[in-house]
Amino acid sequence: MKIYVLGAGAIGSLFGGLLAEAGEDVILIGREPHVGAIKKKGLIIRGIVDTTVHVEAMTSVPRDRPDLIILSTKAYSTEEALKSAGEIVKGTWVLSIQNGIGNEERIIKFGGRAIGGITTNGVVMSEPGIIEWRGKGVTVIGLYPQGHDPFVEEVANTLERAGLETHVTENVQGWIWSKAIVNSAINTIGTILEIKNEIIMTNDYLLSIAMEVVKEGCKIALQNGIEFEVPPMELLFQTLEQTKENYNSMLQDIWRGKQTEIDYINGKIVEYAKAVNLDAPMNTLLWALVKAKEELKGNVWRKRK
Numbered sequence: 001m002k003i004y005v006l007g008a009g010a011i012g013s014l015f016g017g018l019l020a021e022a023g024e025d026v027i028l029i030g031r032e033p034h035v036g037a038i039k040k041k042g043l044i045i046r047g048i049v050d051t052t053v054h055v056e057a058m059t060s061v062p063r064d065r066p067d068l069i070i071l072s073t074k075a076y077s078t079e080e081a082l083k084s085a086g087e088i089v090k091g092t093w094v095l096s097i098q099n100g101i102g103n104e105e106r107i108i109k110f111g112g113r114a115i116g117g118i119t120t121n122g123v124v125m126s127e128p129g130i131i132e133w134r135g136k137g138v139t140v141i142g143l144y145p146q147g148h149d150p151f152v153e154e155v156a157n158t159l160e161r162a163g164l165e166t167h168v169t170e171n172v173q174g175w176i177w178s179k180a181i182v183n184s185a186i187n188t189i190g191t192i193l194e195i196k197n198e199i200i201m202t203n204d205y206l207l208s209i210a211m212e213v214v215k216e217g218c219k220i221a222l223q224n225g226i227e228f229e230v231p232p233m234e235l236l237f238q239t240l241e242q243t244k245e246n247y248n249s250m251l252q253d254i255w256r257g258k259q260t261e262i263d264y265i266n267g268k269i270v271e272y273a274k275a276v277n278l279d280a281p282m283n284t285l286l287w288a289l290v291k292a293k294e295e296l297k298g299n300v301w302r303k304r305k
């Protein structure tokens with residue numbers, strides 16, 4: 001299968017690298033100096049596997065049409081990335097493995113055939129050209145927003161052959177919302193307090209806040225016609241248990257002085273609440289606190305003793 005990975009950072013390079021190693025015709029599309037390092041020495045994957053993959057990498061999107069585009073930018077870069085791909089998106093299958101709500105709508109807006117996805121794999125880029133696959137998770141994909149298509153099965157089988165455990169669902173929208181609701185609680189609380197996920201599970205005040213945030217998100221989703229395959233509350237406890245040692249990705253973005261995906265997680269939940277005349281006080285507050293933290297960029301005077 002001819003595959004372009006659009007936004008080959010941490011997670012995109014893992015997917016693209018493993019697919020290339022399994023014999024698929026892959027091009028990673030990313031930024032310098034990562035692309036240059038891959039061209040020079042290959043893509044080095046460490047952790048769950050230890051391998052060097054010689055895979056094509058470039059900084060702009062080729063003009064010939066692939067069978068599949070895997071979209072793996074941060075959610076705030078989706079629009080610009082799809083724009084940069086231009087005409088080749090039209091009529092082409094595009095699989096999003098991003099977090100947040102709204103990526104698939106934008107694929108459809110640009111004329112792509114959207115496959116939604118969520119993945120619980122954990123990857124970081126330690127240096128240009130080197131990624132660390134720290135958590136072996138699962139990926140769930142499906143025709144967006146619902147339904148079935150034989151091509152989605154083919155993509156899932158291709159990912160499986162590459163060593164990425166993948167399941168197909170007929171309700172991918174439900175999965176995307178479940179994950180976003182869980183992230184709306186864990187990522188914000190973890191970011192505001194700068195704590196590991198474990199503390200949210202073991203501190204009664206924080207756990208009860210997290211549960212209220214999840215309840216608020218569920219109510220908004222249900223009013224918007226979203227049906228869950230896995231109830232977000234169940235996913236909250238499962239995720240906290242499985243990612244105890246993690247500092248969540250939003251907090252890591254703040255520590256690196258980068259933009260976060262808050263507008264596409266809590267921000268979208270607030271937007272969907274407004275659409276059905278509901279209030280979202282907890283999501284609104286958490287959204288604003290993270291926005292403030294983003295703006296301050298850690299530049300806060302701490303009181304000295």
Ligand SMILES: NC(=O)C1=CN([C@@H]2O[C@H](COP(=O)(O)OP(=O)(O)OC[C@H]3O[C@@H](n4cnc5c(N)ncnc54)[C@H](OP(=O)(O)O)[C@@H]3O)[C@@H](O)[C@H]2O)C=CC1
Pocket residue numbers: 006007008009010011012029030031059072073074075077080081082084097098099100119120121122123124125249261
């Ligand atoms: N890392 C992980 O373990 C997981 C990540 N996710 C989700 O996957 C998505 C990607 O995360 P992650 O891989 O960590 O993020 P990264 O920032 O590591 O990767 C995204 C890459 O895409 C690049 N990019 C953005 N726009 C373009 C463009 N137009 N053309 C080429 N490259 C572009 C970015 O460059 P620049 O920085 O210059 O914008 C960056 O290098 C997020 O939504 C995240 O929440 C989901 C599950 C696990």
Ligand SMILES: CC(C)(CO)C(=O)C(=O)O
Pocket residue numbers: 183186187197239243246247248249250
């Ligand atoms: C599951 C969790 C909360 C793991 O930390 C995550 O998805 C993230 O950090 O963005």
